[in-house]
Amino acid sequence: MAGALDRLARGGGVGDEALWFIRAAEQYVDHSRDWEFLRQALAPACEALAQRWIEGAPGVGYRLAPDGLLTSGGEGGLTWMDARDAGQAVTPRAGKPVEVNALWHHALGLLERWAARRNLPDKSRHYAALQELCGRSFRQRFWNAAEGCLYDVVDGPAGAPDGAIRPNQIWAVALPTDLLDRPQAAGTLAVVERRLMTPMGLRTLSIEDRAFAPSAAGGEFARARHQGAVHPWLMGAYVDAVFRVHGRTARGYARAEAALQTLLTDHLREGAFGHVAECFDGAAPHAPRGASASAAALGEVLRACVETRAERW
Secondary structure, eight states, rough: OOOHHHHHHHHHHSSSSHHHHHHHHHHHHHHHHHHHHHIIIHHHHHHHHHHHHHHHHHSSSSSEEETOOOEEEEEOOOSSSSOTTTTEEEEEOOOHHHHHHHHHHHHHHHHHHHHHHOOOOOHHHHHHHHHHHHHHHHHOOOOOOOTTTEEEEEEETTSSBBBOOGGGHHHHSSTOOOOOOHHHHHHHHHHHHHHHHHHEEESSOOTTTTTTTOOOOOGGOOOOOOOTTTGGGGGHHHHHHHHHHHSSSSSHHHHHHHHHHHHTTTTGSSTTTTTOOOOOOSTTOOEESSSSSHHHHHHHHHHHHHTTTOOTT
16 A cells, blocks of 8 residues: 555556545555554545645646536546557547546545544545535536436537446446435446446446447457456446445345356356456457456455355355
């Protein structure tokens, strides 16, 4: 954790990596209860990262817009959908990406709580006000009433919101800050399940989309990687979203376990034994592609398994 923090501080970054780091910092503190490290190093460093976006520091990829959301220009600040083909972004997402702003809203709430814990009331109120503005703008700008879910990107170069059905919206449901109201959260989860779910996890693009690429084989890997390929690392967020919508009820546990069934009972015994592939074809039979052993995929699948408390796995 300390090493990652030092690299972020020195490297700046042009994408969303600092937002993912803040989320990881929260999970570290939740499990370690290392309050002294939080007080002395972690909270001040995360505040410094947030301040870069608030001030619009050069080279950080995103900046705070007047509506409280994070925005980027040009080709956009990098997101995890960063595949390039012949030097061009396959999935351009300039503007305000949905998961970047869900993470931003969550980070602001976290910084508010950490400031209060450190007896810094002015900072706490500052982050609370920013989070309230961010949340209000998010619900207004990202809600796609026609589909009953969230746009993938708003305020991009094209002007019109990007209505492609992608899994990035699951983070607005999964993160524990109640960004969406209950009907919106339930609707978003239902659309993700109906349009993106496969036995291996969530597709990166709806199979009904004209840009959907069914196979990531050979030279098609770069083009298909985020245009339909299934990424199992998203299963962690999906399971979190299931429990946010359905609670830790029999229904919630059943849905979470069913989503993990094939990955945990079949795939772990294939390929690199005991590991999870980076991604799979978006179309059946969902052949594994990319790295045969992905730390991100295995880590999130195992975390999802722990969250389900499914001892039989």
